[in-house]
Amino acid sequence: DTAVSQTPKYLVTQMGNDKSIKCEQNLGHDTMYWYKQDSKKFLKIMFSYNNKELIINETVPNRFSPKSPDKAHLNLHINSLELGDSAVYFCASSKPGADTQYFGPGTRLTVL
Amino acid sequence: GDSVTQMEGPVTLSEEAFLTINCTYTATGYPSLFWYVQYPGEGLQLLLKATKADDKGSNKGFEATYRKETTSFHLEKGSVQVSDSAVYFCALIANQAGTALIFGKGTTLSVSS
Numbered sequence A: 001d002t003a004v005s006q007t008p009k010y011l012v013t014q015m016g017n018d019k020s021i022k023c024e025q026n027l028g029h030d031t032m033y034w035y036k037q038d039s040k041k042f043l044k045i046m047f048s049y050n051n052k053e054l055i056i057n058e059t060v061p062n063r064f065s066p067k068s069p070d071k072a073h074l075n076l077h078i079n080s081l082e083l084g085d086s087a088v089y090f091c092a093s094s095k096p097g098a099d100t101q102y103f104g105p106g107t108r109l110t111v112l
Numbered sequence B: 001g002d003s004v005t006q007m008e009g010p011v012t013l014s015e016e017a018f019l020t021i022n023c024t025y026t027a028t029g030y031p032s033l034f035w036y037v038q039y040p041g042e043g044l045q046l047l048l049k050a051t052k053a054d055d056k057g058s059n060k061g062f063e064a065t066y067r068k069e070t071t072s073f074h075l076e077k078g079s080v081q082v083s084d085s086a087v088y089f090c091a092l093i094a095n096q097a098g099t100a101l102i103f104g105k106g107t108t109l110s111v112s113s
Helices: none
Strands: A004-007 A010-013 A019-025 A031-037 A043-050 A053-057 A064-070 A073-078 A087-094 A107-111 B003-006 B011-014 B019-021 B023-026 B032-038 B044-050 B056-059 B062-065 B075-077 B086-093 B107-112
Touching: A004 A087, A010 A019, A019 A031, A019 A087, A019 A107, A031 A073, A043 A064, A043 A073, A073 A087, B003 B086, B011 B019, B019 B107, B023 B032, B023 B086, B032 B062, B044 B062
Parallel strands: A010 A107, B011 B107
Antiparallel strands: A004 A019, A019 A073, A031 A043, A031 A087, A043 A053, A064 A073, A087 A107, B003 B023, B019 B075, B032 B044, B032 B086, B044 B056, B056 B062, B062 B075, B086 B107
C-alpha cells in the first residue's frame, strides 16, 4: 500500500497552460505539504495544510493555488505555466507539529 | 531565520570505506533533526532522526548524533556499499506548530566497487 501517492509522475506541457498535480495519503495524517525541488536538488516548502486549513504559504507566485478537499488530499493547481516552474514537486504528510514527514514519489514538471 | 548547512559534494568513495557527511544548523529553540535520502529517480525517504540534544538516530548502519553544543548532526557509516549511492539531505524542523522542514542543499554520494 502506497502511503503518499502523487499523480502524475511526469508532466510535460507548454508555457501558458494550466495544470494540476494530485496528492493523496492513507496514513491518517492531519498535515500535508507541497515542496519544490529545483534543478540543483534544493528543496523548499511551498504550502502546508492542517486538517484542510492553510497554515504555511511561502513566497510563491499566486499562479500556484493549493486545494485540500479533505484531510487526505492536497492538490496543487498551477496557472499560466512558465519555464521557471520546471521542477520536481513533492507532496508530504505528517502528524501536526515537528513529527516525521512522509514524502510522495514526486512529480517532475517540464515546461517547454 | 533557521538554516541548515551541509558539506558540498559530490562525495566519491570505494565500497567499504568510512563515510562522514557534515551537517550544521542554525535555529532558535530546540529543533528536531533529520537525515533524508533520495535514491536516483525516487522520492525522499527518512533515514534517521533525533528530537533532542545527545539523541543518536540510527538506521541501516547509518548514525548521527544531535550535538547542541556544536549545532551539528553529522551522518556517519562505517562501511558504505554501492547501494548507498544517493543524495543525502540534512533537515530540521522547529518544535512548534505551523512549521515545515528546512533542508540543506543535499550531498551526492557515489560509491564504486
